[in-house]
Amino acid sequence: MKLTVDQLRITLDHRPILHAVSLEARTGDVVGLIGPNGSGKSTLLRAVYRSLRPADGVVAVGGDDVWALSARAAARRTAAVLQDATGSTSGLTVTEIVSLGRAPHHGLLGRDGAEDHRAVRDAIDRCGVRPYADRDYASLSGGERQRVLLARALAQRPRLLVLDELTNHLDIRARFELLELIRTTGVTTLAVLHDLDLAARLCDRIVVLHEGTVVAAGPVLEVLTPEILADVFGVHASAERHADGVVRLTYAAQPLATGKDGRLFEGESGLDGGAAGGIGVDGERASHSLDAGTM
Numbered sequence: 169m170k171l172t173v174d175q176l177r178i179t180l181d182h183r184p185i186l187h188a189v190s191l192e193a194r195t196g197d198v199v200g201l202i203g204p205n206g207s208g209k210s211t212l213l214r215a216v217y218r219s220l221r222p223a224d225g226v227v228a229v230g231g232d233d234v235w236a237l238s239a240r241a242a243a244r245r246t247a248a249v250l251q252d253a254t255g256s257t258s259g260l261t262v263t264e265i266v267s268l269g270r271a272p273h274h275g276l277l278g279r280d281g282a283e284d285h286r287a288v289r290d291a292i293d294r295c296g297v298r299p300y301a302d303r304d305y306a307s308l309s310g311g312e313r314q315r316v317l318l319a320r321a322l323a324q325r326p327r328l329l330v331l332d333e334l335t336n337h338l339d340i341r342a343r344f345e346l347l348e349l350i351r352t353t354g355v356t357t358l359a360v361l362h363d364l365d366l367a368a369r370l371c372d373r374i375v376v377l378h379e380g381t382v383v384a385a386g387p388v389l390e391v392l393t394p395e396i397l398a399d400v401f402g403v404h405a406s407a408e409r410h411a412d413g414v415v416r417l418t419y420a421a422q423p424l425a426t427g428k429d430g431r432l433f434e435g436e437s438g439l440d441g442g443a444a445g446g447i448g449v450d451g452e453r454a455s456h457s458l459d460a461g462t463m
């Protein structure tokens with residue numbers, strides 16, 4: 169299902185956090201949400217999965233405003249995997265946790281039917297958690313837990329998947345496996361990612377959030393430009409599609425220099441003060457030289 173966020177404004181504790189944010193994820197697309205710490209990514213996700221009501225603006229999934237749907241109806245469409253969001257899991261096994269994903273589909277009696285069992289079995293197998301399906305969830309490692317939480321989300325058979333730093337605890341192989349899995353689900357996905365290389369690999373499109381405003385959105389190579397990477401993330405970097413079809417980023421060894429007030433000095437990125445993103449860029453040059461290195 170298509171996700172549309174239109175002119176979303178969110179204020180928390182009298183502080184405007186999101187300023188008229190608009191974005192779109194077409195049906196089946198994997199859209200990456202990137203931006204520096206505190207730029208508003210998690211807040212935006214909370215609004216998308218209907219845990220935070222916006223002051224203004226609309227979040228629509230499949231064309232319906234999520235706040236016009238019941239919480240249950242919205243949960244049948246959208247599943248979220250959040251950072252360290254385990255909820256109340258004490259004493260539950262992995263299979264029981266994954267089964268919780270079926271709750272929005274249950275009738276009044278709340279009993280699991282054949283379809284529920286199939287969805288749980290499928291999700292457990294797809295996410296590779298079968299070897300510890302009978303273990304106490306609390307006894308799992310961080311990476312194992314993250315797989316289980318993805319399995320719970322997939323058991324929900326959502327039409328929109330919302331992921332907040334899903335790959336945090338995962339080793340490099342597990343990251344690739346999980347990202348590949350997400351791509352093969354065909355479910356529309358909005359994923360917050362800090363690792364820009366992973367974002368470039370996983371995503372059809374990328375949205376860059378900076379200080380609560382969308383400063384760039386579009387296909388990976390159109391968005392991960394040296395100017396955006398310097399202006400928003402404060403690094404010298406460039407993205408390039410390699411012969412194997414994978415987009416990789418090359419970073420300079422050091423970040424851009426910052427002044428005493430935390431503002432970025434202009435390095436070699438050729439930015440001017442009016443560049444997209446709005447970080448103030450002083451006219452001075454960084455005093456150090458930047459060696460190009462590959463990560």
Ligand SMILES: Nc1ncnc2c1ncn2[C@@H]1O[C@H](COP(=O)(O)OP(=O)(O)OP(=O)(O)O)[C@@H](O)[C@H]1O
Binds near residue numbers: 180203205206209211
């Ligand atoms: N309940 C709240 N009251 C006031 N400010 C809040 C509240 N929750 C979050 N914020 C602030 O909103 C801003 C955006 O936070 P958010 O968690 O959405 O950022 P983020 O981009 O997800 O950051 P990170 O990459 O560090 O996880 C931050 O400055 C944060 O301190």
